[in-house]
Amino acid sequence: MSAAICWFRRDLRLTDNPALAAAARDGRAVIPVYIHAPAEAEGWAPGGASNWWLHHSLEALTAALAARGLPLVIRAGDSLLVLQALVEATGADAVHWNRLYDPAFIRRDMAIKQALRDQGVAAHSHNASLLNEPWTVQTGTGSDYKAFTPFWRACRRQGEPPEPEPAPTLPAASAGIRALPGASGLDEAGHEPLQALQLLPGVDWAASLRDRWIPGEAGAGEQLETFLNNDGLAHYATRRDQPAVAGTSRLSPHLHFGEIGPRQVWQAVQHRLAGDSDADSREGADRFLAEIGWREFAHHVLYHHPDFPEQPLNPRFADFPWQEDPDGALLTAWQRGETGIPLVDAGMRELYATGWMHNRVRMVVGSFLVKNLRLPWQAGEAWFWDTLVDADLASNSLGWQWVAGSGADAAPYFRIFNPVRQSERFDPRGDYIARWVPTLAALPPKHRHAPWEAPESVLADHGVTLGQHYPHPIVDLKASRQAALAAFEQIKKPAES
Structure with missing residues (x-):
């Protein structure tokens, strides 16, 4: 055979x-x-x-x-x-x-x-792993796309993706094929034991990951069904920005490891819409499928710009005046969720505990690192690479260069997320903060977003002493914003002269 x-x-x-x-x-x-x-x-x-x-x-x-x-x-x-x-x-x-x-x-x-x-x-x-491979989507002049919206329009013009194929019939291998010769250390059939790859941590820090995730093809299917069965599409347009609610699909790690493919996700969404004429569901489906498109765009950019994970796509940013952090204290505080800025700290603690972070919060913590702390985006990219279960070279690079203002279709550098305003807008009661920064859970909701602005009497009445139970902010948000804008002016001038 x-x-x-x-x-x-x-x-x-x-x-x-x-x-x-x-x-x-x-x-x-x-x-x-x-x-x-x-x-x-x-x-x-x-x-x-x-x-x-x-x-x-x-x-x-x-x-x-x-x-x-x-x-x-x-x-x-x-x-x-x-x-x-x-x-x-x-x-x-x-x-x-x-x-x-x-x-x-x-x-x-x-x-x-x-x-x-x-x-x-x-x-x-x-x-x-993709609906459209990177070289199959081109501008009218035959070049690659630098902006998402026209890229996604071009993708949609190519029509619906092919139907996903069922699992094939797999003929059992013959005895001669099953018994593979190998070197010492392999089992009796010539296979390396999975444990020999030493993928699991020596110190078990992964208990909280086990509580929240089911890796594998079956787990991916269950995650997709959970999202769709809980009216995920009908509420997606609004809930996707609310970090305290389960409003996103959480499919990113399953897609990264190929436990489910984008064609399967696409088909499942279309089947759900076939029996649902609700306008909110259709709007939510468009927004959700555009996130699949963003993943496609990330691979498109990486394919055409292979140095994208290390180098800014906009060359002006190669000379950006980053802030010195000689002892790494600023970066460490950010990594540990000890910046004194509650939404930032909540996001970083969620990341460390679960290997995942809500996308809205990813943008906020990224903006805080790159603009308020003025530390290189590559430092954040490296931390996410090690701590995210959905760490993907294309998506991680695109996200960090987006928030830094240096990448494809990037947010302008002068767009600096205010973590207090973001928290007040998308988590008014501070429930997300209360979950991940429990020290602040005792505070009245309106004071969870910026505890340094709360009256001393309120902090004392609820057992919170800044600098003892929760850190003071490591940076002034207003002053650091102005410093970031001034730094940006330094790299603008050569290009404008």
Whole structure:
């Protein structure tokens, strides 16, 4: 029996998986493999939260394949060498995988495809993670888009995405294929134990992550159904900005690891709308699908500007006069949620506890770091990379350059979020603050947003002493805003002269 290798990467699902379907076509034996090669990410190896998620997602994939009579072959090492060894050991004549769009992986995959083909092995890549691949959406002049709205309009003009494919029938591998020879350290079937990848933290800080997330394809489906069944579309346009309520889908980590694909999300939304003529649902659906579009835009920008994660897209910002933080005290206070600005601290504590942060709050904490503290956006990007379960190179880079004012379709640098006004507007009672900064929960709601403005008598009556129970603000919001605008003027002048 001929065999084909399906190389899983960030497509950890069986449904709507083009590489898996292609490998299984014509009743071929399928050899599913996952290769752990963090060094091949060239400086962007997954952070701690991502590794925790990956471990549990691989567990779920292993179980799903085992239920169909197939083992997931797990190996660590150089991807090309591992694939070549598996080809030799199994006699496989084809390797299929789904494309990734991180610059390092594009280079790696092109080299692997050529090397396999040179030795007579069919090597094919497929699209499983995007509605429209980055090179398929162009302006009228054939260039890439720098602004989201025209990009998304161009995407919509390409029509509805293809229907997602069901999970393929997977013929069980033959005994000869199941027993793979390997080096010491592999189990009796030649598989690397998942635990050997050491993805889980040595110190168990992930208890709160386990309480809030179910990694894996089944968990992704449950999350989508929960969102849709709780009238998520009908209320999305308003609730999406309210951090104290469950108004967003929370699908981002599932999409990043490919436990669900955008075509599946798109189809589920359309099916829900087919039986719902409510205007709010249709408006919410448009807003929600535009978030899928924003994810597409992030990959579009990264593909066309591969240095985007490190360098500002607007070159003027390369000379921005960032503030000195020699002992790292400002950055540390921000990371720990100890800035004395309640909405910022609530967001940073939610991030550390759950590996996730509400999108509105992401913008606020990003603006505070880059503009009020005037620290480089790359520092925030690195912290999010390590602590977010949905850390995605394209989306993380786009978000940070957006808030910094230096990226594609970015917010103007002079747009500086006021965390107090944002909190008062989108969380009037301060419920989000009370949840994540419990010291302030005893205060009357109107004083939770800016406790330094509360009368001393109110603070005393509710057992809050600033500087003891909760920090004083590490920066004056008004003065730091003016300093940020003055700094921006310094990089504007050369371009205007």
